[in-house]
Amino acid sequence: xxxxxxxxxxxxxxxxxxxxxxxxxxxxxxxxxxxxxxxxxxxxxxxxxxxxxxxxxxxxxxxxxxxxxxxxxxxxxxxxxxxxxxxxxxxxxxxxxxxxxxxxxxxxxxxxxxxxxxxxxxxxxxxxxxxxxxxxxxxxxxxxxxxxxxxxxxxxxxxxxxxxxxxxx
Numbered sequence: 001x002x003x004x005x006x007x008x009x010x011x012x013x014x015x016x017x018x019x020x021x022x023x024x025x026x027x028x029x030x031x032x033x034x035x036x037x038x039x040x041x042x043x044x045x046x047x048x049x050x051x052x053x054x055x056x057x058x059x060x061x062x063x064x065x066x067x068x069x070x071x072x073x074x075x076x077x078x079x080x081x082x083x084x085x086x087x088x089x090x091x092x093x094x095x096x097x098x099x100x101x102x103x104x105x106x107x108x109x110x111x112x113x114x115x116x117x118x119x120x121x122x123x124x125x126x127x128x129x130x131x132x133x134x135x136x137x138x139x140x141x142x143x144x145x146x147x148x149x150x151x152x153x154x155x156x157x158x159x160x161x162x163x164x165x166x167x168x169x
Contacts, residue, residue, distance in 0.1 A: 001125075002125070002126040002127060002128035003047055003078075003125050003126070003127055003128070004127070004128060004129075004130050004134075005077045005078055005079060005127060005129060005130065005131075005134045005137075005138075006077070006130065007046070007047065008043045008044070008046045008047040008076075008077050008078040008088075009043070009075070009076070009077045010039050010040075010042045010043040010046065010074075010075070010076045010077070011073065011074070011075050011076075012035065012038065012039040012042075012073070012074045012076075013071055013072065013073050013074075014035055014071070014072045014074075015069075015070075015071055015072075016066055016067065016068050016069060016070050016071075016072060017068075018068060020068075021068045024065075025067055025068045026065040026066065026067060026068075027065065027066040027067070027068075027070075027072065027094075029062065032066070032072065032092065032105075032106065033057070033060070035072065035074055036074055036076070036090050036092065036106075036108060036110070037054055037057075037110065039074040039075075039076040039090060040054075040076045040088040040090055040110040040112065041054065041112060042076070043076040043077055043078055043088050044078060044086050044088055044110075044112035044114070047078040047081065047086055047124065047125060047127070048081075048086065048112075048114035048122075048124045048125060049125070050114040050115060050116065050122055050124075051114070051115045051119075052086075052112040052113060052114055052115065053112065053113055053115060054110060054111070054112055055085060055111040055112060055113050056110070056111040056148055056152075057108060057109075057110050057111075058108070058109050058111075058144070058147075058148060059107070059108060059109050059144070060106065060107075060108040061106060061107060061108070062105065062106055063104055063105060063106060063107075064094065064103050064104065064105050065094075065105070066092075066094035066105050067094070067096070069096075069097075069098075070094045070095055070096050070097065071094070071095040071097055072092065072093070072094060072095075072105070073092070073093045073094075073095060073102070074090060074091075074092050075090065075091045075092075076088050076089070076090045076110075077089060078127055079109075079127075079129075079134070079137040079138055079140075079141050080127055080137070080138050080141035080142070080145075081124040081125060081126055081127045082124070082145065083121070083123060083124070084113050084114050084115075084121035084122055084123055084124055085111055085112065085113050085114075085124065085145075086111070086112050086113075086114065086124050086127075087109055087110075087111055087141045087144065087145065088109070088110045088111070088112060089107070089108075089109055089137055090106070090107065090108045090109075090110065091104070091106070091107055092104070092105045092106035092107070092108075093105060109144060111145075111148065142162050143160075143162055143163045143166055146160040146162060146163045147160075147163065150163075
């Protein structure tokens with residue numbers, strides 16, 4: 001039975017402490033990526049009901065830095081399941097708890113592979129999008145996957161049918 005993206009939703013909150021920052025008092029990108037990887041893995045495991053491993057991270061864009069003392073909110077959910085792999089979309093916000101405002105910091109796509117008890121890839125459950133945003137992310141996931149496969153040398157550009165059709169519109 002297909003699962004909904006909302007079934008895999010994970011919301012994680014962290015506090016930016018001095019050890020998490022660079023010399024400018026901003027959250028280090030590597031620390032944020034670590035937290036994002038945890039949130040995305042939890043989301044993928046929740047969807048797959050299996051252990052998962054990170055296969056790729058892409059389209060990680062930093063819009064606004066997160067300052068020392070601010071909260072970090074990370075929202076992760078599966079956007080599409082393929083064979084054993086799943087794409088997870090993440091949104092990240094910073095929140096100044098003293099001044100009481102939130103601001104978007106990042107978005108990213110992580111890919112995970114579901115594993116069986118022997119550490120081998122196992123099928124991930126299908127996903128059925130519900131909301132308009134779910135449908136946009138779901139439809140785009142195949143094209144993003146094709147780009148990842150081309151860049152990784154696992155697919156020839158001419159074989160990326162959906163990607164070619166998208167750019168020919």
